[in-house]
Amino acid sequence: xxxxxxxxxxxxxxxxxxxxxxxxxxxxxxxxxxxxxxxxxxxxxxxxxxxxxxxxxxxxxxxxxxxxxxxxxxxxxxxxxxxxxxxxxxxxxxxxxxxxxx
Amino acid sequence: xxxxxxxxxxxxxxxxxxxxxxxxxxxxxxxxxxxxxxxxxxxxxxxxxxxxxxxxxxxxxxxxxxxxxxxxxxxxxxxxxxxxxxxxxxxxxxxxxxxxxxxxxxxxxxxxxxxxxxxxxxxxxxxxxxxxxxxxxxxxxxxxxxxxxxxxxxxxxxxxxxxxxxxxxxxxxxxxxxxxxx
Numbered sequence: 001x002x003x004x005x006x007x008x009x010x011x012x013x014x015x016x017x018x019x020x021x022x023x024x025x026x027x028x029x030x031x032x033x034x035x036x037x038x039x040x041x042x043x044x045x046x047x048x049x050x051x052x053x054x055x056x057x058x059x060x061x062x063x064x065x066x067x068x069x070x071x072x073x074x075x076x077x078x079x080x081x082x083x084x085x086x087x088x089x090x091x092x093x094x095x096x097x098x099x100x101x102x
Numbered sequence: 103x104x105x106x107x108x109x110x111x112x113x114x115x116x117x118x119x120x121x122x123x124x125x126x127x128x129x130x131x132x133x134x135x136x137x138x139x140x141x142x143x144x145x146x147x148x149x150x151x152x153x154x155x156x157x158x159x160x161x162x163x164x165x166x167x168x169x170x171x172x173x174x175x176x177x178x179x180x181x182x183x184x185x186x187x188x189x190x191x192x193x194x195x196x197x198x199x200x201x202x203x204x205x206x207x208x209x210x211x212x213x214x215x216x217x218x219x220x221x222x223x224x225x226x227x228x229x230x231x232x233x234x235x236x237x238x239x240x241x242x243x244x245x246x247x248x249x250x251x252x253x254x255x256x257x258x259x260x261x262x263x264x265x266x267x268x269x270x271x272x273x274x275x276x277x278x279x280x281x282x283x284x
Contacts, residue, residue, distance in 0.1 A: 013143055013239060015138065018135070022134055023127055026130050027123065
């Protein structure tokens with residue numbers, strides 16, 4: 001009984017080849033090479049654009065930092081110069097005061 | 103002759119892996135009957151089976167680099183087909199005896215085949231739970247032994263054996279009941 005059932009099962013589960021049309025339909029669904037190529041090109045371009053933006057951004061930031069440092073240095077130099085000038089003026093006033101007293 | 107076929111398949115596989123579309127079409131031709139056949143008997147609808155079989159080959163196209171040999175390809179195709187079919191059966195309402203097998207395409211009948219018996223067996227297989235159905239199909243359609251079925255479906259070999267036993271018992275009971283009513 002089991003052998004007979006198994007034999008009939010094998011027979012009843014057989015299916016014919018879906019044929020060449022099936023193969024063609026599968027091949028039509030595959031991604032086309034030029035589409036793949038253009039997608040790859042698009043990915044490369046996007047990557048390049050992102051890298052350029054990054055480089056430009058970093059460069060801008062470095063320039064800004066340099067400008068800020070230069071500004072700070074100039075400010076400090078100006079303050080120093082003012083301090084020196086004010087010291088000298090004090091000395092001059094003191095000399096004038098002394099002369100007036102005598 | 104078998105060795106020659108296996109060599110040709112290995113060659114087709116490595117050419118397809120290098121981007122040769124004709125070689126890939128050759129792989130599809132070689133395996134479409136097995137993939138479509140399994141899908142059709144799992145889903146019992148020609149349109150769904152065709153869609154699933156196409157999806158399997160599309161997946162193969164994208165996974166070609168992971169396939170190491172012609173034998174591995176066969177194993178891969180069976181595993182992906184069975185798993186996709188089980189997933190789709192879980193998402194959809196089961197096939198009932200009434201709507202079976204309006205769309206199913208049987209193979210050309212053999213001379214001594216009993217069409218009524220074949221239809222009854224197909225219906226009984228369609229009534230099995232998805233995993234049990236996959237086990238029965240891999241055993242009696244793809245002719246795999248229980249060890250290979252266990253590997254394809256990633257289940258213990260004893261589970262495969264018990265699915266087979268219970269499924270055959272279910273079919274035997276059906277015929278015994280029928281004989282009893284006659």
